[in-house]
Amino acid sequence: MATTDDHKEIVQLLTEKQLVDEEEAQQEIEERKLQNAIKKIKREAEEIELIEETKHRDEIEKIKHEAEEIELIEETKHRDEIEKMKREGEGMKQTQEAIFRHSIKKMKRETKVIIQIEKTKSRHAIERMKRETQVITRIEEAKRQQIRETHEAKRQQIRETHEAKRQQIRETHEAKRQQIRETHEAKRRKLELEYASLSTKKGFYMFTSDYDFYDIDVPGYLQSFDINIVLKDNNYNNDNILNHVEHYSNQFSSYPELNEKQIQDKFDDLIVNLLNTLNNSTQLKYIHTSSSYYLKNKFHPDCTFIYKNINIDIDKEVECLQDFVVCLGNIKSPNVSLSEDSIIEEILQYLKIILAVQGREKIYGFLSNCTHIKFFYVKKKSDSNSYEFFQSQQLEMFTYSSEALSSIDTSTITTTENTRKLGVNKNTWKIVTNFLTMNIDFYQYTRLNIDPNNDLLRDRYMITKKLGIGVSSMVYLLEKNEDNHSVEDSPHYVMKILKESKYSECFLNEVEMAKKLKRFNDLNKFHLFFQDILYPLSSGKAFVF
Incomplete structure (x- = not known):
């Protein structure tokens, strides 16, 4: 030495x-x-x-x-x-x-x-x-x-x-x-041997399969924020919402030994029912992705939210879904603590991957074990390629109360049994409802220059594949919906969607050229090559051909 x-x-x-x-x-x-x-x-x-x-x-x-x-x-x-x-x-x-x-x-x-x-x-x-x-x-x-x-x-x-x-x-x-x-x-590796549950095994397998998952040191990097301050009270937490939540809690309390898939399925049904009830008050659409490896073709968040005007077929090609993710979440079993570093690192890395893929500045997500919920967000630092990580306080989704039940046996001896009843924590579900009904400025989705009010032909076509990316737009393959019986609609179209507003002039010039090519007529019938080009959609941010 x-x-x-x-x-x-x-x-x-x-x-x-x-x-x-x-x-x-x-x-x-x-x-x-x-x-x-x-x-x-x-x-x-x-x-x-x-x-x-x-x-x-x-x-x-x-x-x-x-x-x-x-x-x-x-x-x-x-x-x-x-x-x-x-x-x-x-x-x-x-x-x-x-x-x-x-x-x-x-x-x-x-x-x-x-x-x-x-x-x-x-x-x-x-x-x-x-x-x-x-x-x-x-x-x-x-x-x-x-x-x-x-x-x-x-x-x-x-x-x-x-x-x-x-x-x-x-x-x-x-x-x-x-x-x-x-x-x-x-x-x-040590914990992987210690935990036998499928949920834990799945999480650790995904971590060890990607080098980036070692970049976050939860105790050192995680900051706190108050979810109540971040969210706006939209006053949409009505009786219909609470009825869906109560029905979900009754199912959950009736089957304490539910496996992971059953827990995920019931949570999926709850979120879908909530969004259907909120309908005009939400911008979001829910997609169950616990078995869809759409992040880098190797990771699969349990819950994915996109804008509700997007119709995408993840069974055809799941990778293009990552272009449309607005926010996401993970669901764990009730016996898993939301304070475990491994599952926190998992949700944070999912959020970080979406930021990197989409080139966004900020994204929100949540983590729930069906009894409690935490919210998270990841923010890209403006002066570097590093990120900041935040978690909210842990919120109780349900409350427990004891009920005394009396019964008389054949010997006329009275006995009393205490049972635990699962009740809805209205304050927490009000926060969840607010999270699902925030405006587009809150979610800060910027991968494509679209909003939930744009007409993207979701009633007639679904996005099945990503074809390419250019300076001003991204290109996707559309396939006719099964319930679309219009004989005038082609089985397939290609849709170009504007990426950023700064490219609007270039994009609109392309649209104008397409219009002129459709009207162009000469002896060689040159214009016939462009007759399948449709006029731009009403939003002016996409056109199909």
Whole structure:
């Protein structure tokens, strides 16, 4: 062990030394780049200065040359004027005056030339100062740029160092999670041997068949919420609802030794009766899926809820059902505690799988052992691909009361027997009713851009198979219902359903193209290929062909 530690320390020291050497080499490279940049700026400045000096000298020479030409002309004119005056016999005085005027004008011209040259020199000096300032500015900017690049390189190095540390932390956490998974696996294998009930066996078999089921550590991840605060009181818990629940409780109490299948069947009948009674007040439809492996083709929640306008045949292909799941639940035997980690992990993983498959943000579910019920929801974190897990308080579905029964035997001796009577907990079933009658915003189903009021031909066709998925829509095969005797309806159709509202324009463009193709007519009868395309359904979110 000491040898290994020494090796790690040497490797760390070598790594640190390599980083220092790389940093020094990088600094030297940057310094060399800066010096080269400064030399280039100065060389360019010298070339510009040479050009400007040449231009300045040429300009001065031009001014002097022009002044000399003007002076030569003026001198010639002056001599001609003097000669003329002499020929005409002008006096000495007039000649002296002419010479004096010429001298004055010559002095003015010389002064003007001197002023013009000085202005040129002054302008050149100012321009030269500006050029020198620009050179200094460029050099300073090059230095600042080097500083920025150096700082950015250091920031990048810090980011890489932090990322390396985060990666090391992630690997450490992953190692810990792996250890937890192995511990859970050992625990589940042990429990699988201890529990002989079919319900427990089924749950553990499903856990051990999928790696993801080891990702949730119930004590560490589960948060609490109050189901009463989450749900809205819809006031639909009437006498008809309670009669169905009471009938269910009477059956349940009459057969205390019911097996798992009988318990599931009776719960299925209860939920179906409740939804039928609620009818216009609920958005949901119930599907019994305890034997349908529709989640990843290997998992089967006991209770699945979809929108009531969806008609789907899970006997043909169950996998497409996972596109339509709104919420779900699991049913356990009364002798199974709702506090067991294994069954909580099971329902949470079902919910998590639906979120991942559908790309949703949130989903609700419940867990019941026919005497108590708990609600759960899983929420995807907005800033990562991880999830948050929540459970409600445990609610008592039924209450027990004792009844005293008197009987007289043949010896006229009176005896009294106490029996337990199962009563309906109205508060809990009010919560269940509220859960079944919430609006679509509560359930947050977003896999397809549909709601329970959209016409999806459920009275005429059922969805039997998923055919594909595109950018804007998903495609399913429709099969004519057995009770649909219309001769005009084809045995099969294909339905395209819009995925998200942001794709509505693209989807509607496709619908418009289909309409135009149906009306298109030419000698080749091209339009006949599109006559089976129906107009879009009234919702505008699906069309069939």
